[in-house]
Amino acid sequence: MxxxxxxxxxxxxGIKEKDFSASEVFASCLSRIEALEPELSALLALxxxxxxxxxxxxxxxxARGGEPGPLAGVxxxxxxxxxxxxxxxxxxxRILEGWIPPYDAKAAELLAGAGAVFAGKANMDEFxxxxxxxxxxxxxxxxxxxxxxxxxxSSGGSAAAVAAGYVPLALGSDTGGSxxxxxxxxxxxGLKPTYGLVSRWGLVxxxxxxxxxxxxxxxxxxxxxxxxxxxxxxxxxGTCSRRERPDxxxxxxxxxxxxxxxxxVKELDAMRSSVDSEVRRVLENTLNLCRDEGAEIVExxxxxxxxxxxxxxxxxxxxxxxxNLARFDGVRYGLSRREDSLLDLYFSTRGAGFGAEVKRxxxxxxxxxxxxxxDAYYLTAQKVRxxxxxxxxxxxxxxxxxxxxxxxxxxxxxxxxxxDPVRMYLADVFxxxxxxxxxxxxxxxxxxxxxxxxLPVGVQFIAPQWGxxxxxxxxxxxxxxxxxxxxxxxxxAAEGGNSR
Amino acid sequence: MTISxxxxxxxxxxARLRVEEQEIxxxxxxxxxxxxxxAALSKAREEGRLNLDGVDPFLFSEREAPPLREDEPVxxxxxxxxxxxxxxxxDSFFVVPRILEEE
Numbered sequence: 001m002x003x004x005x006x007x008x009x010x011x012x013x014g015i016k017e018k019d020f021s022a023s024e025v026f027a028s029c030l031s032r033i034e035a036l037e038p039e040l041s042a043l044l045a046l047x048x049x050x051x052x053x054x055x056x057x058x059x060x061x062x063a064r065g066g067e068p069g070p071l072a073g074v075x076x077x078x079x080x081x082x083x084x085x086x087x088x089x090x091x092x093x094r095i096l097e098g099w100i101p102p103y104d105a106k107a108a109e110l111l112a113g114a115g116a117v118f119a120g121k122a123n124m125d126e127f128x129x130x131x132x133x134x135x136x137x138x139x140x141x142x143x144x145x146x147x148x149x150x151x152x153x154s155s156g157g158s159a160a161a162v163a164a165g166y167v168p169l170a171l172g173s174d175t176g177g178s179x180x181x182x183x184x185x186x187x188x189x190g191l192k193p194t195y196g197l198v199s200r201w202g203l204v205x206x207x208x209x210x211x212x213x214x215x216x217x218x219x220x221x222x223x224x225x226x227x228x229x230x231x232x233x234x235x236x237x238g239t240c241s242r243r244e245r246p247d248x249x250x251x252x253x254x255x256x257x258x259x260x261x262x263x264x265v266k267e268l269d270a271m272r273s274s275v276d277s278e279v280r281r282v283l284e285n286t287l288n289l290c291r292d293e294g295a296e297i298v299e300x301x302x303x304x305x306x307x308x309x310x311x312x313x314x315x316x317x318x319x320x321x322x323x324n325l326a327r328f329d330g331v332r333y334g335l336s337r338r339e340d341s342l343l344d345l346y347f348s349t350r351g352a353g354f355g356a357e358v359k360r361x362x363x364x365x366x367x368x369x370x371x372x373x374x375d376a377y378y379l380t381a382q383k384v385r386x387x388x389x390x391x392x393x394x395x396x397x398x399x400x401x402x403x404x405x406x407x408x409x410x411x412x413x414x415x416x417x418x419x420d421p422v423r424m425y426l427a428d429v430f431x432x433x434x435x436x437x438x439x440x441x442x443x444x445x446x447x448x449x450x451x452x453x454x455l456p457v458g459v460q461f462i463a464p465q466w467g468x469x470x471x472x473x474x475x476x477x478x479x480x481x482x483x484x485x486x487x488x489x490x491x492x493a494a495e496g497g498n499s500r
Numbered sequence: 501m502t503i504s505x506x507x508x509x510x511x512x513x514x515a516r517l518r519v520e521e522q523e524i525x526x527x528x529x530x531x532x533x534x535x536x537x538x539a540a541l542s543k544a545r546e547e548g549r550l551n552l553d554g555v556d557p558f559l560f561s562e563r564e565a566p567p568l569r570e571d572e573p574v575x576x577x578x579x580x581x582x583x584x585x586x587x588x589x590x591d592s593f594f595v596v597p598r599i600l601e602e603e
Contacts, residue, residue: 099585100585102578102581102582102584102585103578103581235567235569238566238567241564242564242567243564304550307540307544308540308541308544308550310537311534311537311538311540311541312541314534314537314538315534315538322515326515326516329516330587331586331587331594331596332582332585332586332587332594333582333585333586333587334585334587335587336587336588338587338588338597339597340597341597341599342596342597342599343516344597345596345597346516347516347517347518348518350515350516350517350518351517351518351519351520352518354517356523359517359519359523359527360527360530362515362517363508363511363512363515363517363519363527363531364530364531364534366511366514366515367507367511367531370510370511370514377535377538379557380541380552381538382557382558383552383555383556383557384541384550384552385557385559386555386556386557386558386559387550387552387555389559390559421530422530422533422534422537438560
């Protein structure tokens with residue numbers, strides 16, 4: 001097996017036991033990237049020079065008998081809304097083109113401290129606003145399972161990079177489903193942690209009450225390994241919890257789901273017509289496996305979340321975004337259209353720098369917060385959000401985990417929804433209630449669609465606040481039944497794959 | 501809920517966002533679609549399926565007290581790094597077009 005195809009845990013073991021070096025691992029990943037990137041366009045920047053140096057440093061440390069950390073020599077990719085000192089961070093936006101952050105995000109700092117090696121920055125929807133990565137100002141990304149389809153979004157580049165075998169681990173950010181939905185479309189594990197588990201320091205803000213950084217991986221062990229590294233307190237993010245983090249690798253030893261109550265959601269039945277039949281089949285099959293493993297399947301009701309979560313989210317997230325994105329004014333960094341007056345400088349810079357979807361969201365957010373509409377929209381949506389939190393709390397009185405589809409469909413075709421943003425928003429209907437309720441959730445690959453070009457289909461498990469160990473426990477048990485997430489069969493199998 | 505082109509222009513002004521003439525009409529339709537979704541809420545309230553009376557709009561999950569740190573001065577050495585990213589600077593200032601008339 002080639003080195004790039006190993007899991008992160010296998011890489012760390014091999015490097016520490018000197019079966020191979022971190023430099024060899026990095027070189028293998030780099031040639032994989034160079035071979036496939038023309039087809040996939042998953043990255044916005046390759047940090048080959050920096051990565052080589054970091055890998056050499058890990059090798060040197062091991063030669064001297066040192067301990068480089070739990071991710072020693074593992075190549076990783078960061079979504080381009082996270083800062084890495086000296087490497088451009090664009091958020092896939094023209095307004096930040098050329099901006100070089102003068103500091104590291106906390107998550108990047110933790111990765112570097114754990115011995116990880118940075119391979120590049122991943123493509124995304126501009127400012128994380130989108131569900132297909134087609135709203136990147138630079139280029140779309142292809143789904144490694146079918147290059148005519150989208151990888152999901154907004155962390156589509158991170159997901160495609162892991163699914164294609166560029167790297168075993170990547171970080172994304174999830175505001176309404178931006179880790180879980182691409183994980184589903186690309187056949188990976190993706191985890192959106194509890195709000196406050198991972199520091200957002202150095203993550204460019206989209207909607208601050210919803211944003212959370214989280215991991216992508218092809219094995220549950222890798223997912224837990226990466227989560228263990230990034231889940232740390234940080235005084236520089238006031239919303240980052242100071243609570244002690246448990247050992248996230250401990251749940252991997254779980255032998256069954258005996259004694260666990262896993263809930264199906266009553267309202268899903270009424271939504272049958274809007275959920276793809278293959279998605280329903282894969283969910284059902286996964287629940288059967290849970291039952292096989294000893295779980296008791298119960299039913300809970302989430303009527304507010306499933307009926308009103310979507311409109312509520314598309315009021316609140318743009319409201320927060322309109323405020324957060326006010327900082328991009330052409331004065332201090334990024335694009336600047338010099339004009340005769342300061343006001344014109346603002347208007348020109350923002351008009352030229354933001355793409356269509358970002359403009360739509362800024363304007364929607366400004367509208368719902370504007371004088372006379374605040375009560376009708378923003379405050380009402382906040383009340384609905386409170387109801388959703390209460391509804392989840394009640395549901396978790398009756399179960400340990402809730403199972404839902406990650407997305408209503410498998411990956412859709414490129415260009416299919418790009419001109420109908422409101423329809424594209426439906427891709428988030430099952431994921432965004434989790435952000436609104438500040439909960440953790442994990443998407444795993446439950447199976448594939450039938451047909452000539454099988455597409456991965458994700459299943460989402462939701463846990464109560466700080467319930468990441470419960471999620472990893474279930475995922476570890478199911479991984480023994482479902483298998484690890486495979487690297488997409490690119491190359492030979494992708495021949496004849498049309499790129500559009 | 502009807503949205504007019506005037507509403508969109510007004511909001512674009514508030515957001516300091518230049519919107520081209522051909523962008524206005526699609527934005528009107530977009531606003532209507534989004535707010536149309538939201539209208540489902542009002543309908544459900546009228547039908548008595550959704551009761552928001554007395555609901556706290558800012559119900560938080562379990563939260564810790566805000567973190568406090570010791571009030572100790574810390575030297576920050578980022579000024580030059582930050583200024584290096586300026587589109588236009590003079591000494592340690594960001595340069596913007598004049599906002600006051602000359603005497």
